[in-house]
Amino acid sequence: MDFGNIIDAALSQALGPQAIVFALAAIGLNIHFGYTGLLNFGQSGFMAIAGFGLAVSVVRFDLPFFVGVLIALVTPVLLALVLGVPTLRLRADYLAIVTIASSEILRLILGAVEFKDVFGGSNGLTGFVRPFQDLNPYSGPLDLGIVSWSRSDLWSLTVGWILVALGCLLVWALMRSPWGRILRSIREDEDAVRSLGKNVFSYKLQALILGGVFGGLAGLFHVLKQGSAVPTDFNTTFTFYAYAALLVGGAARVLGPVVGSIIFWFLVAGLGELFDQLTDGSGVNLPTWLMTDTQASLVRFIVLGLGLMLLMIFRPQGIFGDRREIAIDAR
Amino acid sequence: MPANLKRSTGEAATASLVDVPRVPGAPKPDPIVKGDNITRTFGGLKAVDVQHIEIQRGVITALIGPNGAGKTTLFNLLTGFDVPDTGAWSFNDKSLAKVAAFKVARAGMVRTFQLTKVLAKLTVIENMRLGATGQRGEKIWSAPFKSLWGSQEDEITARADELLERFKLDAKREDFAGSLSGGQRKLLEMARSLMVDPELIMLDEPMAGVNPALKQSLLGHVKSLRDEGRTVLFVEHDMDMVREISDWVIVMAQGQIVAEGTPESVMADPAVIDAYLGAHHDTDLTELDPAELEAQAEAELDAEAAAEEAKE
Numbered sequence: 313m314d315f316g317n318i319i320d321a322a323l324s325q326a327l328g329p330q331a332i333v334f335a336l337a338a339i340g341l342n343i344h345f346g347y348t349g350l351l352n353f354g355q356s357g358f359m360a361i362a363g364f365g366l367a368v369s370v371v372r373f374d375l376p377f378f379v380g381v382l383i384a385l386v387t388p389v390l391l392a393l394v395l396g397v398p399t400l401r402l403r404a405d406y407l408a409i410v411t412i413a414s415s416e417i418l419r420l421i422l423g424a425v426e427f428k429d430v431f432g433g434s435n436g437l438t439g440f441v442r443p444f445q446d447l448n449p450y451s452g453p454l455d456l457g458i459v460s461w462s463r464s465d466l467w468s469l470t471v472g473w474i475l476v477a478l479g480c481l482l483v484w485a486l487m488r489s490p491w492g493r494i495l496r497s498i499r500e501d502e503d504a505v506r507s508l509g510k511n512v513f514s515y516k517l518q519a520l521i522l523g524g525v526f527g528g529l530a531g532l533f534h535v536l537k538q539g540s541a542v543p544t545d546f547n548t549t550f551t552f553y554a555y556a557a558l559l560v561g562g563a564a565r566v567l568g569p570v571v572g573s574i575i576f577w578f579l580v581a582g583l584g585e586l587f588d589q590l591t592d593g594s595g596v597n598l599p600t601w602l603m604t605d606t607q608a609s610l611v612r613f614i615v616l617g618l619g620l621m622l623l624m625i626f627r628p629q630g631i632f633g634d635r636r637e638i639a640i641d642a643r
Numbered sequence: 644m645p646a647n648l649k650r651s652t653g654e655a656a657t658a659s660l661v662d663v664p665r666v667p668g669a670p671k672p673d674p675i676v677k678g679d680n681i682t683r684t685f686g687g688l689k690a691v692d693v694q695h696i697e698i699q700r701g702v703i704t705a706l707i708g709p710n711g712a713g714k715t716t717l718f719n720l721l722t723g724f725d726v727p728d729t730g731a732w733s734f735n736d737k738s739l740a741k742v743a744a745f746k747v748a749r750a751g752m753v754r755t756f757q758l759t760k761v762l763a764k765l766t767v768i769e770n771m772r773l774g775a776t777g778q779r780g781e782k783i784w785s786a787p788f789k790s791l792w793g794s795q796e797d798e799i800t801a802r803a804d805e806l807l808e809r810f811k812l813d814a815k816r817e818d819f820a821g822s823l824s825g826g827q828r829k830l831l832e833m834a835r836s837l838m839v840d841p842e843l844i845m846l847d848e849p850m851a852g853v854n855p856a857l858k859q860s861l862l863g864h865v866k867s868l869r870d871e872g873r874t875v876l877f878v879e880h881d882m883d884m885v886r887e888i889s890d891w892v893i894v895m896a897q898g899q900i901v902a903e904g905t906p907e908s909v910m911a912d913p914a915v916i917d918a919y920l921g922a923h924h925d926t927d928l929t930e931l932d933p934a935e936l937e938a939q940a941e942a943e944l945d946a947e948a949a950a951e952e953a954k955e
């Protein structure tokens with residue numbers, strides 16, 4: 313067994329572009345679910361609409377790249393308004409249903425043959441990230457011995473982690489403010505907040521928009537680091553993995569979603585490589601009745617799911633969560 | 644405190660009501676709330692059916708009546724937490740029918756809940772701060788910059804600390820509200836609603852579940868609210884409490900107002916004894932010992948809590 317390879321695979325994913333996409337999406341979900349108690353099950357929809365917002369603007373409408381980026385950040389705001397205005401006055405579950413449905417609808421529309429002329433069908437769109445790559449100041453790849461990244465990954469990482477850091481800074485600043493206090497109060501009891509003269513609907517909408525924009529940033533970053541916008545990248549499992557990352561790190565904590573995403577990808581990649589090596593027919597191998605090489609990449613998710621269950625049972629507040637916030641019964 | 648609040652006293656409050664006829668829906672000399680034809684049905688049940696109601700400004704009005712009389716529902720309607728089938732009402736001559744709950748609170752009409760709604764996972768002081776209105780830091784654009792709201796937050800905190808001291812909660816300042824006892828939660832909820840600086844404060848069973856030692860101080864607090872110029876409307880089961888602090892009593896039964904008057908006149912009214920005392924027909928409530936009353940109130944509260952839970 314080659315532990316070097318396992319650590320390499322785990323670390324390059326945990327600190328790599330994919331973890332950044334998850335971290336950004338999970339920061340958004342943290343604003344929604346962690347702080348405000350809104351159940352957004354369609355974060356992938358916010359990602360998709362922003363990613364394609366950029367791609368379509370540049371590829372189909374020949375708009376300048378930075379105008380495309382701007383459009384990409386406005387589209388999640390519009391989506392949040394469309395989803396939030398009709399549902400945020402209703403019970404919490406309405407938002408959950410509407411968000412999950414809308415994200416699927418978006419994904420299907422974006423991949424539909426009928427709209428191939430606009431969205432590129434199942435292959436999606438490419439050829440819109442040139443200006444992003446042109447800004448790359450690095451001259452070559454980075455090799456840290458144990459992990460290494462290509463020149464273009466290095467640029468993505470720089471931009472991505474700066475975005476994550478700025479996002480965390482913003483969330484920290486907002487959540488220590490009276491505005492954040494209202495969100496945390498809404499999570500617990502909307503009526504109490506209303507009785508004190510606060511427009512609960514407006515605050516929920518603001519939270520939905522802000523978290524949605526972080527989802528949009530995740531989508532934008534995803535298409536940039538990948539160089540293409542592909543509809544199937546934005547399916548609902550993405551949203552649930554992002555939730556898993558959030559819960560691992562700890563909801564309602566500023567760094568929870570970031571640490572959660574890093575750990576999540578460390579485990580996904582590390583376990584993947586480990587099981588690969590244990591089933592590849594050379595060196596130490598698991599008996600085939602236990603696991604075959606084709607099963608290896610799936611088993612890691614079973615193991616992860618199990619781990620998540622154990623975490624929820626023994627440490628429901630996540631790694632960073634505040635035990636007291638969880639332990640106290642509201643009644 | 645709003646400029647239009649005038650300090651008042653028990654005598655002044657009583658004096659303002661001497662000429663008011665002791666009949667249901669009686670007009671008052673200076674009503675802060677006026678309502679007409681307010682109805683609300685649940686299925687076939689007419690939970691509230693109020694022809695006319697007026698609440699006198701600057702006095703303590705008790706709203707009493709047996710369980711299920713519609714007191715809480717009336718509170719919910721007046722404060723925008725529920726929508727009536729019919730009806731119109733005004734607060735300070737401004738119509739508040741079909742106005743959102745948060746706007747009602749901002750207008751100066753703030754209520755507490757029968758089942759307390761303290762925010763268990765916020766500390767006591769954070770609960771208090773939440774109550775302050777007009778906070779600059781509640782606007783999303785200024786929220787990230789503490790320099791824009793920090794000084795206001797300090798003022799709010801100072802005001803909150805004063806109230807906590809007054810309500811003897813200062814020792815609990817940094818505790819999570821979820822760790823408070825039932826009585827302390829009632830106190831916190833009342834103190835928090837004062838952060839809104841309301842003209843009219845509506846308390847739904849403020850004494851329920853409060854231990855006898857705390858009750859006396861709670862009574863003092865309610866009186867002090869009137870004495871600093873606020874109007875108080877409160878729901879209560881404990882007749883001793885009602886007799887001791889209210890200037891006026893409105894009796895509801897089966898959704899309707901069945902009697903009104905001073906505490907003495909109302910409690911002597913055979914219709915009230917009939918409607919309100921119901922099952923305790925032959926016991927004089929006032930002669931029950933406090934522990935028994937307590938147990939009774941607890942039992943009722945528990946039953947309603949269970950009903951509430953079942954509904955959810």
Ligand SMILES: Nc1ncnc2c1ncn2[C@@H]1O[C@H](COP(=O)(O)OP(=O)(O)O)[C@@H](O)[C@H]1O
Pocket residue numbers: 685688690708709710711712713714715716717
């Ligand atoms: N949300 C509701 N749905 C159905 N029935 C209700 C609801 N709220 C109150 N009721 C009914 O309306 C009546 C009045 O209730 P309530 O206002 O809570 O009485 P009170 O506060 O005087 O004890 C009761 O019969 C109660 O069961």
Ligand SMILES: [Mg+2]
Pocket residue numbers: 714715716757
């Ligand atoms: Mg009630």
